Amino acid sequence: MRHPIKPEQNPVKRALIRPTRKNAIDAMCAQCLGCTKDHIESGFRESIRDCTAPHCSLFPFRPYQVKKQGASILKTDLDPQPSQGIGAPAKPSEKILAVGKRGAQI
Structure with missing residues (x-):
């Protein structure tokens, strides 16, 4: 059984609740890696940090960077x-x- 995901932990849901520029970028990166408003991919933060798409216009602004x-x-x-x-x-x-x-x- 899936446990409900808190909105503050899900970047896609956070962007829908509070549409800011930062939340939109966070949500787009999460969606690129398979997250939705109802599902978070395991390890998505590390995957965003280690993103291998430097051609993406959001690459320099991606969240979870060191x-x-x-x-x-x-x-x-x-x-x-x-x-x-x-x-x-x-x-x-x-x-x-x-x-x-x-x-x-x-």
């Missing part, structure tokens, strides 16, 4: 320029794209 300390550097583009004279060091220009904890550029 929190990282500080911002992470995604790209460093070093573009060395010619030196100004003999013995003068080259001046690299760096372009660094940092992403905050919710995927927004900072």
Whole structure:
């Protein structure tokens, strides 16, 4: 016999009860892995965390990710320029794209 699922534990049901942007993203990820408003797939949180669909537009915003300390550097583009004279060091220009904890550029 199935036990009733509490709405706060089911992301699909939570999004129907309180339609917010975060709840909608959580629900979409859960539905992608087979959850419905009446059924939760076993281990769906871990499956969302380990999602292998980086082409999905919600991938950077998926729930249940491990929190990282500080911002992470995604790209460093070093573009060395010619030196100004003999013995003068080259001046690299760096372009660094940092992403905050919710995927927004900072």
